[in-house]
Amino acid sequence: MPTNKNLVSRRTVLKAALKASAAAVAPMIVPSSALGLAGAVPPSDRITVAGLGIGGRGERDLGSFLSQKDVQFMAICDVRNERREAIKSMADKHHGNRDCAMYSDMYELWDRKDIDAVLIATGDRWHTLLSILTAKSGKDVYCEKPCSMTIGQSRALADNYQRLGRIYQAGTQRRNGSNFKYLFDMAESGKLGKLHTLHANVGPGDRWPPKTSHDWLPAEPLPPKQVVDWDRWLGPSPWRPYNSLYVARYWRGYFDFHGGGILEWGSHTVDLCQFAAGADETTPIEFDPHGDQGDTPYSIHCKYANGLKLVMRDKGFDGLGSCAVRFEGEEGWAQTGDRGIVETSDSLSAYRKEFSDSRQATTYHVRDFLDSVKSRKQPRANALAAAQTHIGCHAAYIAFQLGRKLKFDPATDTFIGDDEANNMRSRAMREPWRLT
Amino acid sequence: MKITRNILPAIAILLAGVAPLAIAQTPRTPAQQRRAAMAAKEAEARAATPYKSAEIMSLGTPKLVEILKDANATEFAKAKACQRLAVVGDKTAVPALATLLANPKLSHYARFGLEPISDPSANAALRDALGDLKGNLLIGVINSIGRRKDPEALDALAKLMHGDDHDVAEAARAALGRVRSP
Numbered sequence: 217m218p219t220n221k222n223l224v225s226r227r228t229v230l231k232a233a234l235k236a237s238a239a240a241v242a243p244m245i246v247p248s249s250a251l252g253l254a255g256a257v258p259p260s261d262r263i264t265v266a267g268l269g270i271g272g273r274g275e276r277d278l279g280s281f282l283s284q285k286d287v288q289f290m291a292i293c294d295v296r297n298e299r300r301e302a303i304k305s306m307a308d309k310h311h312g313n314r315d316c317a318m319y320s321d322m323y324e325l326w327d328r329k330d331i332d333a334v335l336i337a338t339g340d341r342w343h344t345l346l347s348i349l350t351a352k353s354g355k356d357v358y359c360e361k362p363c364s365m366t367i368g369q370s371r372a373l374a375d376n377y378q379r380l381g382r383i384y385q386a387g388t389q390r391r392n393g394s395n396f397k398y399l400f401d402m403a404e405s406g407k408l409g410k411l412h413t414l415h416a417n418v419g420p421g422d423r424w425p426p427k428t429s430h431d432w433l434p435a436e437p438l439p440p441k442q443v444v445d446w447d448r449w450l451g452p453s454p455w456r457p458y459n460s461l462y463v464a465r466y467w468r469g470y471f472d473f474h475g476g477g478i479l480e481w482g483s484h485t486v487d488l489c490q491f492a493a494g495a496d497e498t499t500p501i502e503f504d505p506h507g508d509q510g511d512t513p514y515s516i517h518c519k520y521a522n523g524l525k526l527v528m529r530d531k532g533f534d535g536l537g538s539c540a541v542r543f544e545g546e547e548g549w550a551q552t553g554d555r556g557i558v559e560t561s562d563s564l565s566a567y568r569k570e571f572s573d574s575r576q577a578t579t580y581h582v583r584d585f586l587d588s589v590k591s592r593k594q595p596r597a598n599a600l601a602a603a604q605t606h607i608g609c610h611a612a613y614i615a616f617q618l619g620r621k622l623k624f625d626p627a628t629d630t631f632i633g634d635d636e637a638n639n640m641r642s643r644a645m646r647e648p649w650r651l652t
Numbered sequence: 653m654k655i656t657r658n659i660l661p662a663i664a665i666l667l668a669g670v671a672p673l674a675i676a677q678t679p680r681t682p683a684q685q686r687r688a689a690m691a692a693k694e695a696e697a698r699a700a701t702p703y704k705s706a707e708i709m710s711l712g713t714p715k716l717v718e719i720l721k722d723a724n725a726t727e728f729a730k731a732k733a734c735q736r737l738a739v740v741g742d743k744t745a746v747p748a749l750a751t752l753l754a755n756p757k758l759s760h761y762a763r764f765g766l767e768p769i770s771d772p773s774a775n776a777a778l779r780d781a782l783g784d785l786k787g788n789l790l791i792g793v794i795n796s797i798g799r800r801k802d803p804e805a806l807d808a809l810a811k812l813m814h815g816d817d818h819d820v821a822e823a824a825r826a827a828l829g830r831v832r833s834p
Binding site: 434 | 690691693694697698700701702703704705706708709728731732735738739740741757759760761763764766767768769770788789791792795796798799819823826829
């Protein structure tokens with residue numbers, strides 16, 4: 217009778233074999249969702265998405281992404297520990313797993329080959345650079361607005377996306393909002409007659425002053441890098457001492473980080489006017505600031521090469537909600553805003569309407585992006601369209617800062633006969649960052 | 653009493669008109685209260701900051717150059733002077749801006765001022781700094797040379813492209829691409 221405990225009986229071997237075979241078979245029992253059953257989308261049709269810098273607005277975008285059945289949110293990258301944890305929690309809860317990876321360094325995110333698209337919702341200072349670098353890593357991009365800090369960045373965005381062939385959707389969701397699309401249709405179908413003036417609601421000066429500040433906030437002790445990586449938060453913007461208020465969303469209103477009221481809302485509303493004008497590949501040629509250079513009321517009167525006028529103004533859209541536009545043609549006018557109400561001149565009263573889904577614009581816009589990721593056709597707010605809108609807004613902002621009328625050549629992105637204005641078309645990036 | 657009775661409806665009307673406004677403006681939820689508190693803190697910080705820029709941002713080139721040359725001027729004043737020079741600066745500002753290229757805190761601000769100045773002396777100032785700098789400051793200057801598309805920097809960039817510092821070499825390669833592109 218063998219007594220060596222290392223010897224294994226035949227029965228033990230058989231038991232072990234049975235366990236092993238059961239374990240080998242187990243992965244074959246896959247959840248129905250993985251097979252695309254029960255209404256789920258099979259993995260091969262899913263779009264894997266990651267997030268870069270997701271704050272309050274980005275969280276709403278993320279909600280729209282997660283509402284789409286073919287989206288799998290894979291990872292979050294943020295320089296703020298609290299935001300990494302919050303977004304992971306949101307994604308894991310939605311997917312019913314613990315798979316959302318967290319990074320503080322975007323290069324680790326870009327290294328992942330299993331991510332198709334990235335939602336970028338950092339502060340404005342990072343938007344262009346991250347959009348270009350993310351595209352270079354082989355991923356498509358949905359980027360919050362404003363999409364650039366300067367005319368130069370806007371052009372670099374368009375050029376790089378044309379060269380790289382990636383999909384880009386600016387977070388100018390109203391392009392896909394039902395009430396705004398209704399207005400586009402009215403313009404395109406000729407109901408308004410020949411368009412002569414477009415009005416864009418730029419940031420109300422009492423909330424979003426048109427001029428930004430060059431001040432710094434008082435210095436505070438720098439937090440540990442793992443809590444907030446201040447150097448990475450600043451990114452390409454000029455160095456300044458840390459203050460927790462910037463990180464807690466109060467970076468707006470400072471020249472180094474923000475484009476003031478014109479960019480804040482104009483990136484939406486000038487964008488809508490550009491689309492209605494069929495001007496996605498150009499920009500106005502004249503920018504004439506009005507007002508006493510105070511916060512409100514203010515306006516910039518612009519003109520396209522074909523004579524069409526564009527008025528950016530912060531007041532006079534009462535009752536329409538935020539980010540309103542008004543299109544005027546020879547047959548009458550129509551206007552709408554975020555409340556979803558479409559108002560018209562009496563001549564067009566038959567077209568007055570109220571939309572109940574005006575808050576769904578972001579979800580429609582995200583869907584447009586996801587469809588483009590699959591079809592490889594450009595979405596409604598693609599890089600070139602976004603660039604031209606932003607160039608128009610930056611030119612208006614420069615005219616307002618200088619307090620004088622400017623003439624602009626859209627073919628070369630240069631102001632005609634104004635050296636100071638031309639100096640303001642770009643800004644040096646903090647080392648080591650650069651636009652390529 | 654008669655007067656009081658007459659006033660009461662007026663008070664009621666006033667309250668009816670004012671109350672909804674007051675309710676709308678008063679933060680009710682904890683999140684709204686947090687935001688209101690933060691906004692108040694920010695307004696307070698803006699008002700109290702020692703870093704006020706309005707005066708500097710209205711100066712012309714001669715005064716701005718004086719700030720850059722002033723040994724007692726603060727880092728903030730010099731930073732803002734550079735940013736103002738990015739709009740109004742000319743060749744007379746180049747030497748003062750160039751002296752800041754080796755300053756770790758202000759090198760970027762100096763490039764911020766130099767990059768838009770169309771005079772060729774700005775190219776020369778950036779090229780001259782190539783031999784004095786290392787690491788990120790050198791990368792910054794290389795990037796600015798690339799932005800300005802300085803054809804006289806081709807040889808220096810080519811040399812840096814074959815150097816030991818990988819990041820510097822990458823920056824030089826990118827700058828060469830920009831200088832050579834139409």
